[in-house]
Amino acid sequence: MANERLNFEDEQVRKTFRHTSAHILAQAVKRLFPEAKLAIGPAIENGFYYDFDLEHKFTDEDLRSLEKEMEKIVKSAYPIERFELPREEAARFAEEKGEPYKAELIADLADDAVIYFYRQGDFTDLCAGPHLESTVPVKAVRLTSVAGAYWRGSEKNKMLQRIYGVSFPEQSALDEYLAKLEEAKKRDHRKIGAEMDLFAVYDEGPGFPFFMPNGMILRNELERFWREEHAKRGYREIKTPLILREELWHTSGHWEHYRDNMYFTKIDDNNYAVKPMNCPGAMLAYKRKMYSYRDFPIRVAEMGQVHRHELSGVLHGLMRVRTFTQDDAHIFMLPEQIQDEVIGVIDFIDYVYKIFGFKYRVELSTRPEIHMGADEEWEHAIDALKGALEKKGAHYAVNKGDGAFYGPKIDFHLEDSMGRTWQCGTIQLDFQMPQRFDLTYTGNDGEKHRPAMIHRVIFGSVERFIGILTEHFAGKFPLWLAPVQVRILTVTEKFSGYALELAEKFRAAGLRAEFDVRNEKIGYKIREARNARDSYIVVIGGKEAESGILPVRSSKEGELGGMSAADFIDRLRKEIAEKSI
């Protein structure tokens, strides 16, 4: 492969390339830090990493020196050779080299396993491969960060130092990658959230975000949309309490399985828990009366605020928080209704994601080793989910054994404009809750039966969804969501009256209009309005006051030329009604 052109479009080629890059990194580390012990170094989605056990803490300067050393290795054009050793010799080899982690890996291999090593110049590493034929093609490398990582991913093991890197066959591809990272940084919802005054998190409440007026506009618009669409699809909305007696959580099983993530409190000497999920409340709500099979399906939605004790180290803006709002719904139905209901939810999710221009990926997770419910129930349920997906012609991946212990599920991972994916929507069948809460209905045989139930979310978490939208649109939200839809700027104070009059007109037409009549230069006001990402800017002065023709500037399309106030209002109302993106 040394002299061939690499087809970097090919997933397998990329993986091999990155894996070889990891070996070159390990070689460089061994040269500069001979006492470092090697752990593992695979290719990952965007690059590669290698884990090292070393007393000395890698610094940024070390990373730069390592990059230089890697460059030398690449220039040395070492051929990469594979050889195999029988297990005992392999073990001895690792021993001699003083590599305890490699020795542990070898010890775990099957007795009859063929054990491969790869050699490049002065460096040899235990590795299943494959690798490039030489170090030559790895032309552009950037070591991006160093972080702690547990040996074999278990917090019981020693923490190693993991060096992350990216590599490409050409410098230009690396530059492109770095530019993309810069762009992602600019779009970071935490940065835009502060700039646009959407939300904030304070030391007084880590993981408990505050929503500011502009952020509330986003929330309220999303919720309004959500309510309208649920009403159209036959859902009825409920609201259940945030705090309920501890006994409820014993019944639901959360006490047993989820206690470490829950918050507790006491009222009049009785123990209460803050809800980490909405289902137990929904189960109580179901049990308020008797049901007939004729009542099904029953679709019950809830914008439910939950609290979960997440580890301090995982908190991240709106993406990972300790309180969030699930756009939850529970659907109670007959077993033979499962497939149609799931189709309904799939259609619903598809409709919502398309409104925002999201592409998405679907995954079906099936029965895990440890599970409740009879095998035939699982089979029926999985068939229903599969049947629904197939009827929709959806492409989906199967995660075998990755379902919850209480039922199989379909997950929706949406892809934002930066190509990153986020798990948002999920449809989960649940055999457990109806049984634990002894939910029943009366069948046409007059007997009591157990209803089937699914829970599902579309946004997943309203907070996270807002974070994703912010990065997806880089703060330039579709008009229906934009905090400021139009801002009127005056050239001089003489036109303040006219500006107010116009703003009132826009507001009367249902638009979110603001005005800026401050004693500042027009260039300054425009700059501020653009930085605030206001959707439309209208500048008024003598010409406009006289003609009534407004010069309109869009944050997305630039100058649109002049139009009358009436035409402008029509245009905006249409854009809002169509939820254009």
Place this chain on the structure above:
RNA sequence: GCUGUUGUAACUCAGUCGGUAGAGUACUACCUUGGUAAGGUAGAAGUCACGGGUUCAAAUCCCGUCAACAGCUCCA
């Protein structure tokens, strides 16, 4: 929670060897009344995250706590 890094005005940051704090932006007042990305002058604003310690003296050195950031593990 773990590893590493960081914490100075509302924001972004400077502050050398330990000698009691500075810039730009924003804010307030005044001047300026201007036409598509920053007009001028002045003013106010900080318990240097918090709590201990060392020292004649701590933003600076040491210990602890809290929080943020990048990862790990986990997850909507």
